[in-house]
Every structure is written in C-alpha cells, then in structure tokens.
Amino acid sequence: MNKNALIKVSLFSITIAVVLSLISLLFMNRIMSIQGARFRDEFLRFYASSIEQKLQKVPADQVSQHKDLLRMDRDFRPPMMGPPPPPLAGMMPPPPPPREGRPPHPPFKGPGGPGSDHRGPRPPHMDMDSWIVNGQGQVLIYKHSPALAQAWEDLPHPTSSKEFVTTENFFRIGNPTIVIRLNTETELYLIIKEPPRPMLGNLIITQAILTSAMIVIALILAIASLFFYMRRKSLEARSVLHRLEEGDLKARFEIHRLDEFGGLMLDFNRMAEEIEKLVGRIHATERTRKQLLQEMGHDLRTPLTSLKTSFETLQIHHDKLSAEKRGELFDVLIREIDYFKDLIEQLMTIASLDEPHFKASTERIDVMNLLTQEVRHRQHSDSKIKWSLEGGTVPPVLGDSHLIQRLIRNGLENAERYAESTVDVRIHESSDSLTIEISDNGQGLDAEALKTFGQRREFRGRKITKNGHFSLGLGSVIMKAITDLHNGTLNIENRLSGNEIQGATLKITLPTSK
Incomplete structure (x- = not known):
C-alpha cells in the first residue's frame, strides 16, 4: 500500500468513525430525552390540574381577567418535591423550622424573584412560557410573552381531556411546544413552550469525545497493523519471486x-x-x-x-x-x-x-468421408492388399481437417505396410466420441514396440519392412501428437487367436461434436 492510498484510507476511516459517533450520540440524546420527558409530563399534569382547580372558581367569561392563573404560587409543589405544609388562612405559610444544631436557611433572592421560597434557582420546567387559549386559538392568559410561539393552525390539537401532544422530532432536538387540553366546561387548551436547552450535556459531550477518540485510535491502530502486515507479505512475496528468478521453481x-x-x-x-x-x-x-x-x-x-x-x-x-x-x-x-x-x-x-x-482449428470434419476416400484410393491402387470398410453415419469431429487426414493416412499406411493380405477398417460411435479401428493380418508387434508406440524417445534407428521400406518409427509419434491436439486417445494392440498373433489393431478415439 503506497502513501497516498494509506492517507485516503485513513481519512475515509476517520470520517466514518465521526459519522457513526454522531449517530450514536443522537440516539443517546433521544434515550435520555425520553427518560427526562417522563418527569416533565408528570410535572405538567400536576400543573394542568392546578390550573383546572383555579378555573373552577372563575366564571368562563372572566378567565382573561385573571392573569395570575399561570403563576406558580409559594405553595406550589410538584409531586417529586413532596407535599406542601398546610397554609394558614389569609397568611403566607411559615418557613420550616430549622433542624437542631443548624441555622435556618436564608431567604432566596435569586432569579425566582421576590416572594419565592425556593432554596435555589428555579428548574427550567418551572419557568416556561405558557398560554391558555380557547378553541379558536385566541390567547386568554399568557405568561412572559403575549403571542404564541407558533401559529395555532400549525400546532397539534388534542381531542380528549388531559391528552398530551407535542412538536418534538424523532431525535428530540430543540425546544418543543406542548399542547394539553384542559378538563373544563369550555374548550380551553394549555400551551407550554419549553425553554431552550443544550442538545447534549457536559457528560454526553465528554462521552462523545472519548468515544470518538477511541474509535479514531482503534482505526489508526488497525490501519497501522494492516500496513505492517501487508509490508511483511510484500517482503515475503519479493523473496519468493527472487528465488523463482534464480531458478528455484520450488519456491512457495x-x-x-x-x-x-x-x-x-x-x-x-x-x-x-x-x-x-x-x-x-x-x-x-x-x-x-x-x-x-x-x-x-x-x-x-x-x-x-x-x-x-x-x-x-x-x-x-x-x-x-x-x-x-x-x-x-x-x-x-x-x-x-x-x-x-x-x-x-x-x-x-x-x-x-x-x-x-x-492450435487445432474448430472445423467440423466428416471422418467417415475421409476414411471412404482414403480406402477407395488404396483399393484402386496396384497394391495386393484387400481393403474393407464398415460403419455408418457418425457425428462430425471438431479439429483441423489436414491433421485428421494425416492421422488417418498414417494409420492406413502402417497397416498396409505390415499386412499380409487384408486390412479391415471399422468406425463406430459411442456416447460422446467415435472410434476408428484399423486391423491388419500381419505379424503384429513385439512387447517393446507396443510399449514405446507413439513415444519419440524410444527411437532406436530405422527398420526395414518386408518390402524393403525403411521405417523410422516417427509415424506413430506424429499420430500421437495429432490425437493429443484433438483431445483424443491412441492405442495399438495385437490381435490374438489363442496364443498366436493374427495381426495388430490400431484404435483412434476422437471426441465428437453434436
């Protein structure tokens, strides 16, 4: 792997790691938001019930005149903060008595404003923009902002009492708007806009940084391991190729x-x-x-x-x-x-x-036609040999017509050269091949000649046949080479009658093309 390829792979891997990390963080944020939404929903249910109790004491036509319906009084306690102490009629509830040995808590003067008895800043869900609207979307009471955060037509509308609908997206990013239908005689809705909140807290950001760092480090280590592994294999390949160049064909x-x-x-x-x-x-x-x-x-x-x-x-x-x-x-x-x-x-x-x-060509050759021509030519010659041909129509053979003709001619010439009086030629077909059998009634072949038929390495000089012709032993070599080129087989054997040799039979088998 060259330098440029390594840089490209590294950048691609880091990009994929960052993308996967961001996706995992988005899903983590969704899971945490779902968990936080449970506490928010409990608070809003209690908040809506408190508003409904106040609305029961206000005539329907005077709702808009009570601006403090959305205010959270001193005695307002969400369920998770425990029940409030019973207030005295016409008076503010006294602060809780100090514990023994501890001074009382000083009054809070933070962002909660005067009159707040909270011991710390208000939680975000207790200081949200909220509105009470009628069925036509008209704002009757508001807190902080007189105008809705979104148009009434764009908000979801719950159909049953205490039903929660929200504009949250899948990953719960941003500050959604929540619409709750109040259980009142007239059609009223409580609309709450959550305050802006960070998508991820410090803990999640830290986790994201650590996750990304670990993924990047793991990928860098993997790429480095791959680089050194490929480098080692490259050196091994060079060593093997060097041994092959020096002639060591056993290198593996x-x-x-x-x-x-x-x-x-x-x-x-x-x-x-x-x-x-x-x-x-x-x-x-x-x-x-x-x-x-x-x-x-x-x-x-x-x-x-x-x-x-x-x-x-x-x-x-x-x-x-x-x-x-x-x-x-x-x-x-x-x-x-x-x-x-x-x-x-x-x-x-x-x-x-x-x-x-x-290369042998792919010409379709009619072997029976070639045999007929060669045998007919020898029947009309001055030779004293009697020829016979048996066989019918056979499928053609794919190959070189000149070489196939040379193969047949050499086989017939050898049989004619060693025959006493007759040469019988037969051709028959099998499932996917045809076989030419050329038999003579000569003296046959000795064991050494049968073993070395078609092998040029066994050439041991020329022999003189019965008619004075010199035989080199190369005819069988040519026949074997032509047969091998056409994916065929060549075999010769003696014809026996008991223990007496009656001649030799040459078998040429060639694959057919149907």
Missing part, C-alpha cells in the same frame, strides 16, 4: 490462514506449480529432442555411407558394371533418397506440432 508461500491474502497466496502457489510443470515439460521435450537428434545422427551415417558408396561405384566403375548391377545400385539410391525425403517431412511435421502457438 507459507500459508498460515485462509483469509483474503491466504487465498491470493494459494492462487500464486497454484500458478507456480503450473509454471514448474510447464518448465519441466519444456526441459523433458528438449532432452527428448536432443536424444532424438543424437540417435538419428548416428542412424543417418548408414544411408549416407550407402549413398556415397553407390555414387563412387557408379562414378568409377560405370563402364564395367552390367545393366543389372547398375539397376540394383539405382534402386538402392532411390530407396535412400526416399528415406531422406520421408525423414525430412516427418521431422518438419513433428516440429510444427511441437510449436507452443499451434
């Missing part, structure tokens, strides 16, 4: 846990295994190629020596040789030249099939 990551990085390391190890296998195949192919060239180099000396000897004989003793001898020498030269021609062609074919970029 040590995986201790399967998290996101563990998954990436596992994928890298799999890729390294595939690279190791690929390099191993390349080395094996190169060793096989070198071995093949060395063996073929030794074997090429024989036909080269034969060609040189034949040419020298013709050059020196041309006039002394009879026509029969000269014909034999020319036959030897023709066979040796054919040998070199076949050798060059087969080597070029193998080289082209070994190219990494070689």
Whole structure:
C-alpha cells in the first residue's frame, strides 16, 4: 500500500468513525430525552390540574381577567418535591423550622424573584412560557410573552381531556411546544413552550469525545497493523519471486490462514506449480529432442555411407558394371533418397506440432468421408492388399481437417505396410466420441514396440519392412501428437487367436461434436 492510498484510507476511516459517533450520540440524546420527558409530563399534569382547580372558581367569561392563573404560587409543589405544609388562612405559610444544631436557611433572592421560597434557582420546567387559549386559538392568559410561539393552525390539537401532544422530532432536538387540553366546561387548551436547552450535556459531550477518540485510535491502530502486515507479505512475496528468478521453481508461500491474502497466496502457489510443470515439460521435450537428434545422427551415417558408396561405384566403375548391377545400385539410391525425403517431412511435421502457438482449428470434419476416400484410393491402387470398410453415419469431429487426414493416412499406411493380405477398417460411435479401428493380418508387434508406440524417445534407428521400406518409427509419434491436439486417445494392440498373433489393431478415439 503506497502513501497516498494509506492517507485516503485513513481519512475515509476517520470520517466514518465521526459519522457513526454522531449517530450514536443522537440516539443517546433521544434515550435520555425520553427518560427526562417522563418527569416533565408528570410535572405538567400536576400543573394542568392546578390550573383546572383555579378555573373552577372563575366564571368562563372572566378567565382573561385573571392573569395570575399561570403563576406558580409559594405553595406550589410538584409531586417529586413532596407535599406542601398546610397554609394558614389569609397568611403566607411559615418557613420550616430549622433542624437542631443548624441555622435556618436564608431567604432566596435569586432569579425566582421576590416572594419565592425556593432554596435555589428555579428548574427550567418551572419557568416556561405558557398560554391558555380557547378553541379558536385566541390567547386568554399568557405568561412572559403575549403571542404564541407558533401559529395555532400549525400546532397539534388534542381531542380528549388531559391528552398530551407535542412538536418534538424523532431525535428530540430543540425546544418543543406542548399542547394539553384542559378538563373544563369550555374548550380551553394549555400551551407550554419549553425553554431552550443544550442538545447534549457536559457528560454526553465528554462521552462523545472519548468515544470518538477511541474509535479514531482503534482505526489508526488497525490501519497501522494492516500496513505492517501487508509490508511483511510484500517482503515475503519479493523473496519468493527472487528465488523463482534464480531458478528455484520450488519456491512457495507459507500459508498460515485462509483469509483474503491466504487465498491470493494459494492462487500464486497454484500458478507456480503450473509454471514448474510447464518448465519441466519444456526441459523433458528438449532432452527428448536432443536424444532424438543424437540417435538419428548416428542412424543417418548408414544411408549416407550407402549413398556415397553407390555414387563412387557408379562414378568409377560405370563402364564395367552390367545393366543389372547398375539397376540394383539405382534402386538402392532411390530407396535412400526416399528415406531422406520421408525423414525430412516427418521431422518438419513433428516440429510444427511441437510449436507452443499451434492450435487445432474448430472445423467440423466428416471422418467417415475421409476414411471412404482414403480406402477407395488404396483399393484402386496396384497394391495386393484387400481393403474393407464398415460403419455408418457418425457425428462430425471438431479439429483441423489436414491433421485428421494425416492421422488417418498414417494409420492406413502402417497397416498396409505390415499386412499380409487384408486390412479391415471399422468406425463406430459411442456416447460422446467415435472410434476408428484399423486391423491388419500381419505379424503384429513385439512387447517393446507396443510399449514405446507413439513415444519419440524410444527411437532406436530405422527398420526395414518386408518390402524393403525403411521405417523410422516417427509415424506413430506424429499420430500421437495429432490425437493429443484433438483431445483424443491412441492405442495399438495385437490381435490374438489363442496364443498366436493374427495381426495388430490400431484404435483412434476422437471426441465428437453434436
């Protein structure tokens, strides 16, 4: 992770932390406000009951003349402050007697004003703006301000006696307006505007600062841990890559846990295994190629020596040789030249099939049609071999038509070369593939030839067939390479009758395209 990315992640994390902290504080404020609203509602119920008792003594048409209905008298005590002492008729209640050993409390001269017997500042809920209005929203009595804090049409209207409705929002931020319907003969409403209050107290602000600080510190520590973890993994990756560059293909990551990085390391190890296998195949192919060239180099000396000897004989003793001898020498030269021609062609074919970029095409090939053409061509030739073809319509094969034709042709040529009198060709279909069977009635193959069929590394020089043709053993290599390119299989086995070999059968299996 570079420096810019780390800065961006840190800023984003801090922003998210602050936002989450603010949201949590808003919900905390809502919870505390709900708890405080319970005490407020109890006080307002008692306050509304006190006003209702006073209104019972005032005629309905004289309510607006009693401005002191909303005043909280000396004997006003909310429920949580305990019951007041019984007042004397026409006199103010005396102060409570001092406790033994303690002087009496001095009279309060604070914001409560003269005549207040409170021992401290009034609580906010005891000094609120309040109004008594009728059903049309007309203000009859007010405290502090003659005008409503909000228009009557914008306020909620309770429908039953002592019903509380408020303009509080979800998070209870701000100073709401409370409307209470009084239990009186005429339709009267008590409207109270809570005084402004801080959204969060000092304790909540302190808690918010601590929460934000802890979240930020935790995020910074997490980012730092992630940074050092990624740095350690980066150094480990460089070490593994350095070992791979030096040729150590066994270099792998040590995986201790399967998290996101563990998954990436596992994928890298799999890729390294595939690279190791690929390099191993390349080395094996190169060793096989070198071995093949060395063996073929030794074997090429024989036909080269034969060609040189034949040419020298013709050059020196041309006039002394009879026509029969000269014909034999020319036959030897023709066979040796054919040998070199076949050798060059087969080597070029193998080289082209070994190219990494070689890909089999996706042409749809009618294998039965190719077999029919090749067998028909051999039936009309001068060969003494009897050919037969069995099979019906089969699905096409996806591949390269030239390579498939070369595969079939090599198989038929090998069978014709070693057959005594007959070659039987059969083709049949399975669920997702087709199989070509080419059987001859020749001498079959020995155990070593069956084992090394299609393997170029087992080339051990040329062999002379029954008609004097030189066999290099490369035809099976070409057939195996073409079959592998088309995801098929190649197999050869001897045909047995009891313990006697009756010939050989070549099986070529290719996947079909339906």
